[in-house]
Amino acid sequence: MSTTPFPPAGDKAALEHGSALTPRFDAHGLIAAVATHVETGEILMLAWMNAEALKLTIDTGEAHYYSRSRQALWKKGETSGQVQKVRELRVDCDQDAVWIKVDPQGDGGACHTGARSCFYRVWEDGRLVERP
Amino acid sequence: MSTTPFPPAGDKAALEHGSALTPRFDAHGLIAAVATHVETGEILMLAWMNAEALKLTIDTGEAHYYSRSRQALWKKGETSGQVQKVRELRVDCDQDAVWIKVDPQGDGGACHTGARSCFYRVWEDGRLVERP
Numbered sequence: 001m002s003t004t005p006f007p008p009a010g011d012k013a014a015l016e017h018g019s020a021l022t023p024r025f026d027a028h029g030l031i032a033a034v035a036t037h038v039e040t041g042e043i044l045m046l047a048w049m050n051a052e053a054l055k056l057t058i059d060t061g062e063a064h065y066y067s068r069s070r071q072a073l074w075k076k077g078e079t080s081g082q083v084q085k086v087r088e089l090r091v092d093c094d095q096d097a098v099w100i101k102v103d104p105q106g107d108g109g110a111c112h113t114g115a116r117s118c119f120y121r122v123w124e125d126g127r128l129v130e131r132p
Numbered sequence: 133m134s135t136t137p138f139p140p141a142g143d144k145a146a147l148e149h150g151s152a153l154t155p156r157f158d159a160h161g162l163i164a165a166v167a168t169h170v171e172t173g174e175i176l177m178l179a180w181m182n183a184e185a186l187k188l189t190i191d192t193g194e195a196h197y198y199s200r201s202r203q204a205l206w207k208k209g210e211t212s213g214q215v216q217k218v219r220e221l222r223v224d225c226d227q228d229a230v231w232i233k234v235d236p237q238g239d240g241g242a243c244h245t246g247a248r249s250c251f252y253r254v255w256e257d258g259r260l261v262e263r264p
Contacts (some may be wrong), residue, residue, distance in 0.1 A: 016245055019259040032164050032178055041173040046164055046229040058255065091260060092250040093243055097178040099251045111225055113148055118224040119231045123190065127151040128223065 005055045009095065016093050023054060024096040030066060031096060035110065037117075038087040038101040044110035045118040054098065061086050063102060081106030137187045141227065148225050155186060156228040162198060163228060167242065169249075170219040170233040176242035177250040181230065193218050195234060213238030 009015050009022040023031050030048040037044055047065040049057065053073050056064040063076045063084035077083030084102035091098050104110055111118040121128040141147050141154040155163050162180040169176055179197040181189065185205050188196040195208045195216035209215030216234035223230050236242055243250040253260040 017262070019261070021255060021260055034166050034175060034178060036175065043166060043168065043175075043231050046166060046224060046231075089255040090251040091253055091255070092178060093245050093247070093252070094250075097250075099175050099178075113225050115225070118226075118229075119222040120225070121223055123153060123221040123223070128153055129151070130149070 005051055015095055021091060022095055023051070023091065023098070024094065025051060026096070028068075030068070031098060033063075033065065033098045033100060035063060035084060035100050035102050038103050042117055043119055044084075044102070044104065044116070049098065057086060057100070058089065063100060076110075077104075077106060080112070082109055084110070137183055147227055153223060154227055155183070155223065155230070156226065157183060158228070160200075162200070163230060165195075165197065165230045165232060167195060167216060167232050167234050170235050174249055175251055176216075176234070176236065176248070186230065189218060189232070190221065195232060208242075209236075209238060212244070214241055216242070 007020055007022050009024055010018055015022065025031050029050045032046060033049045034046050035044045036042060048068055050066040053064040053066045063086055064073060065076060066073055083105040085105060086100050086102055088101040089098060109116045120130050122131045139152055139154050141156055142150060147154065157163050161182045164178065165181045166178050167176045168174060180200055182198040185196040185198045195218055196205060197208060198205055215237040217237060218232050218234055220233040221230060241248045252262050254263045
């Protein structure tokens with residue numbers, strides 16, 4: 001995709017209070033995306049979207065991301081079955097991050113390790129401990 | 133700070149299941165950090181931490197971030213009073229994102245616009261709508 005499917009960002013007022021989605025992708029063309037479980041509210045994962053992934057997420061209602069390591073667009077759940085049905089999409093004040101509330105399909109998880117959420121470790125007393 | 137205060141990342145097994153916090157900062161020395169409200173669970177903001185900000189967050193129990201636009205470390209709430217007391221800190225599977233659950237001080241908000249959360253707009257029917 002040679003052109004971004006989103007309009008350019010307006011001034012500060014438009015960016016913060018306008019009704020136009022004008023995501024501010026970074027120098028690599030990416031925006032941070034956080035997915036929470038629509039029912040439990042827990043954070044499932046944090047990943048990246050390029051313009052194409054964000055547009056596909058909006059158009060299909062299923063989360064698409066961009067892998068920085070593989071440098072490729074991917075649809076979440078394409079191989080794992082953990083497709084994320086998007087129930088709500090929010091953007092932050094300066095439009096450089098999105099928050100999607102999702103209904104995870106398949107086994108209901110999101111992490112390639114088998115954990116439900118990628119954030120399965122808590123910092124406690126100077127070490128990481130695995131916690132639900 | 134010329135050296136990172138965290139040990140280097142180990143192999144995949146150590147990264148995903150080890151007890152050592154070995155954050156994988158990006159090429160700019162930053163890691164994404166999501167703050168949720170410890171009581172309501174809502175996402176308040178998504179920002180960035182460099183090694184120093186992450187260490188200060190852990191050591192002081194109050195959230196510190198790194199501003200990409202100002203290229204400077206900042207303590208959340210230093211001017212606004214919206215200090216974020218950190219109640220829990222989690223890291224994700226590949227240690228390139230952190231999730232902090234915070235108790236916001238001051239007026240209890242997190243956004244410079246006056247909104248409680250920075251994610252005050254929802255994508256609905258092709259436009260952004262402000263929603264609690």
